[in-house]
Amino acid sequence: MQGLKMVLNMIDLTTLEGKDTPGKVKQMCYKAQHLHDSYPDLPTVAAVCVYPSMVGVARKELKGNIVKIASVSTAFPSGQAPMSVKLEDTRFAVSEGADEIDMVISRGKFLAGEYNFVFDEIAAIKEACGNARLKVILETGELSTLDSVRRASDIAIHAGADFIKTSTGKIQPAATMQVTYTMLMAIRDHYDRTGIMVGMKPAGGISTSKLALHNLVMVKEVLGEKWLSNEWFRFGASSLANDVLMQIMKTETGLYQSPDYFSMD
Amino acid sequence: MAKKTTNKSKEKGWEYAPSLESIGHIDLKESYDLFIDGKWVKPSSGKYFETINPANEKVLAKVAHANEEDVDRAVKAARKAYDTVWSKMPASERAKYIFRIARLMQERARELSVIETLDAGKSIRESRDIDVPLACNHFFYYAGWADKLEYAFPNRNFEPIGVAGQIIPWNFPLLMAAWKIAPALAAGNTVVLKPAETTPLTALKLAEIIELSGLPAGVVNIVTGFGDTGAAIVEHPEVNKVAFTGSTAVGKHIQRAVAGTDKKVTLELGGKSSNIIFEDAPIDQAVEGIVNGIFFNQGHVCCAGSRLFVQESVADLVVRKLKQRMDSLYVGDPLDKNTDIGAINSKEQLEVINKYIKIGIEEGAEMYQPNCEIPTKGYFCKPTLFSNVAQSNVIAQEEIFGPVLTIQTFRTVDEVIQKANNSPYGLAAGVWTDKGSRIFNLTSKLRAGVVWANTYNKFDPASPFGGYKESGFGREGGLHGLRAYVKLK
Numbered sequence: 001m002q003g004l005k006m007v008l009n010m011i012d013l014t015t016l017e018g019k020d021t022p023g024k025v026k027q028m029c030y031k032a033q034h035l036h037d038s039y040p041d042l043p044t045v046a047a048v049c050v051y052p053s054m055v056g057v058a059r060k061e062l063k064g065n066i067v068k069i070a071s072v073s074t075a076f077p078s079g080q081a082p083m084s085v086k087l088e089d090t091r092f093a094v095s096e097g098a099d100e101i102d103m104v105i106s107r108g109k110f111l112a113g114e115y116n117f118v119f120d121e122i123a124a125i126k127e128a129c130g131n132a133r134l135k136v137i138l139e140t141g142e143l144s145t146l147d148s149v150r151r152a153s154d155i156a157i158h159a160g161a162d163f164i165k166t167s168t169g170k171i172q173p174a175a176t177m178q179v180t181y182t183m184l185m186a187i188r189d190h191y192d193r194t195g196i197m198v199g200m201k202p203a204g205g206i207s208t209s210k211l212a213l214h215n216l217v218m219v220k221e222v223l224g225e226k227w228l229s230n231e232w233f234r235f236g237a238s239s240l241a242n243d244v245l246m247q248i249m250k251t252e253t254g255l256y257q258s259p260d261y262f263s264m265d
Numbered sequence: 266m267a268k269k270t271t272n273k274s275k276e277k278g279w280e281y282a283p284s285l286e287s288i289g290h291i292d293l294k295e296s297y298d299l300f301i302d303g304k305w306v307k308p309s310s311g312k313y314f315e316t317i318n319p320a321n322e323k324v325l326a327k328v329a330h331a332n333e334e335d336v337d338r339a340v341k342a343a344r345k346a347y348d349t350v351w352s353k354m355p356a357s358e359r360a361k362y363i364f365r366i367a368r369l370m371q372e373r374a375r376e377l378s379v380i381e382t383l384d385a386g387k388s389i390r391e392s393r394d395i396d397v398p399l400a401c402n403h404f405f406y407y408a409g410w411a412d413k414l415e416y417a418f419p420n421r422n423f424e425p426i427g428v429a430g431q432i433i434p435w436n437f438p439l440l441m442a443a444w445k446i447a448p449a450l451a452a453g454n455t456v457v458l459k460p461a462e463t464t465p466l467t468a469l470k471l472a473e474i475i476e477l478s479g480l481p482a483g484v485v486n487i488v489t490g491f492g493d494t495g496a497a498i499v500e501h502p503e504v505n506k507v508a509f510t511g512s513t514a515v516g517k518h519i520q521r522a523v524a525g526t527d528k529k530v531t532l533e534l535g536g537k538s539s540n541i542i543f544e545d546a547p548i549d550q551a552v553e554g555i556v557n558g559i560f561f562n563q564g565h566v567c568c569a570g571s572r573l574f575v576q577e578s579v580a581d582l583v584v585r586k587l588k589q590r591m592d593s594l595y596v597g598d599p600l601d602k603n604t605d606i607g608a609i610n611s612k613e614q615l616e617v618i619n620k621y622i623k624i625g626i627e628e629g630a631e632m633y634q635p636n637c638e639i640p641t642k643g644y645f646c647k648p649t650l651f652s653n654v655a656q657s658n659v660i661a662q663e664e665i666f667g668p669v670l671t672i673q674t675f676r677t678v679d680e681v682i683q684k685a686n687n688s689p690y691g692l693a694a695g696v697w698t699d700k701g702s703r704i705f706n707l708t709s710k711l712r713a714g715v716v717w718a719n720t721y722n723k724f725d726p727a728s729p730f731g732g733y734k735e736s737g738f739g740r741e742g743g744l745h746g747l748r749a750y751v752k753l754k
Binding site: 002003006060192216217220223225228 | 278281549585592593
């Protein structure tokens with residue numbers, strides 16, 4: 001139960017579709033604050049995650065709430081845009097009120113071996129973030145080997161990422177346990193060397209409580225208790241929350257309830 | 266059930282709830298007789314001994330103590346079954362019986378793994394995921410060979426040896442029974458098997474399965490007892506082949522006992538295997554391999570990677586990461602699925618291990634043990650690491666058979682080959698490097714029966730296993746494993 005509630009509190013409730021509208025985002029923001037009102041004292045999710053154009057809407061909905069607003073940026077999901085556009089994208093999201101920026105790295109450049117480019121880009125976006133925390137999406141499904149995942153993690157961490165994140169959710173495979181484990185070890189090695197903590201966000205494909213708990217166990221075993229809070233660990237997911245709620249109610253009542261009893265927003 | 270805790274819980278830490286495998290489904294009798302000639306018979310001495318659960322020191326069952334007379338009955342039954350049924354049966358029919366045993370074991374896999382954990386102290390994760398499935402797979406694998414032996418020994422005539430006397434150890438009780446029985450039956454031999462005195466139960470469950478399978482009476486006989494029972498098997502004049510897995514001291518004794526007879530022998534004995542980490546190795550992966558190499562099955566593994574060699578340039582890093590990893594190991598109730606390291610098999614073995622730990626400290630080696638809690642009841646030992654060790658240290662030379670690792674550093678490839686080979690044993694070795702050519706260089710120069718590259722303790726029925734030097738001779742598993750059970754003409 002403790003684990004399930006922790007999972008709930010670590011979710012970045014996400015909608016990243018071409019067809020997103022202010023209406024859809026408003027609904028999701030309400031859900032973020034009222035996960036399942038028939039069960040008292042549930043935590044909220046950690047954040048909502050939207051496109052930059054929707055940050056303003058979310059800001060209005062979540063005014064004064066502890067739920068943070070994360071915005072994807074840098075021509076998400078492909079990252080195929082000039083630097084100036086990416087910087088502008090980021091500055092716009094921050095000015096609209098984003099607390100967190102989820103940027104994508106230039107996978108094309110990375111695979112072409114232009115690691116300095118990737119590094120510089122992350123560092124520049126970090127600067128554009130100001131006070132917003134930066135999550136760096138590696139899109140591990142396109143990097144293909146764990147060696148590349150590790151190298152990209154190290155580059156992102158050294159360039160100033162506050163979080164490293166597996167995937168956009170648009171490419172499969174996304175957050176597999178092997179990939180997350182590899183990235184957690186990069187974080188651990190950096191911490192051992194410097195004492196600086198970096199956060200981790202697996203995203204895409206974690207839609208069940210069981211898988212989420214597997215991930216939490218991995219975090220505890222590799223990084224320790226310090227990372228077990230939404231300041232340092234997040235799940236990027238759209239459908240995970242309801243499964244966790246369902247499991248919480250099952251644990252509470254001993255009975256499984258129909259999905260119809262859990263609101264879908 | 267967590268109360269109204271929301272975000273507070275994090276500060277208290279997140280503990281896992283115990284995840285105990287249930288034991289309600291197993292079927293254990295209060296006492297077990299000897300399985301001879303297809304029947305359960307009382308020992309002629311009337312003597313029984315107790316087998317206990319090393320995790321809580323409670324008695325699990327009473328087991329018959331076979332003496333010379335009982336062994337004689339078992340060998341005679343095996344001889345009769347060999348002469349009248351088993352050697353005459355078409356090989357394809359033999360295969361069906363072996364296959365049936367495998368299937369029945371699979372059906373009872375859960376029960377077998379729980380009993381294995383209770384009797385041996387090994388973690389349920391290991392008995393469930395490794396011991397029992399591998400044991401089944403050995404029967405499946407050799408069932409396939411039974412009617413294809415002419416392809417195993419092309420252009421040669423061959424015949425079974427006869428009655429095989431088999432003595433197995435306590436570290437992998439059911440798996441070792443499978444390693445021994447399956448190839449013997451496939452090649453057309455009959456069997457008298459003696460399980461170890463601390464872990465007889467899964468072999469007796471296997472006897473029940475064999476009974477259920479309808480295997481002709483006397484083809485497999487299982488007699489329980491101590492060293493005297495084993496000696497009676499080895500010395501019995503009608504035993505044609507002796508297969509032993511266990512300590513080098515007993516192995517030497519067997520060698521002497523069969524001298525001057527025409528008994529065939531295979532011995533799988535002790536080890537002090539080297540696990541070698543080069544600077545270009547994937548370090549995190551290697552650390553997992555080191556842990557698996559020495560802490561798997563509480564270190565009760567003849568091929569355990571108990572001598573770790575780390576290239577000096579990465580030694581600090583490897584040791585730091587290894588300690589970190591050891592801190593996250595769970596030592597405790599073997600039935601708990603969270604447990605990584607279960608109970609030491611017996612009080613005697615725990616004393617042996619503690620003796621060596623004391624020697625290590627006295628020798629001036631630097632010891633590290635994680636700050637974990639271990640149960641007060643039962644036989645438990647923390648994972649232990651000794652650094653600052655030389656080849657001359659006793660703890661680097663003698664087999665400890667427990668979760669105790671010694672670390673030495675090296676500088677060059679030649680140096681580590683020399684050091685790794687500088688041991689009376691030669692069972693296994695591990696090599697960790699990203700460089701393929703280096704792997705091949707080492708595999709050809711290391712004097713060890715098995716060399717793993719970038720992995721450790723990896724077993725498969727198709728892969729032969731066995732030692733150099735004082736680690737024994739003969740191979741078990743794979744095509745090579747059949748060779749020990751036929752006479753080639």
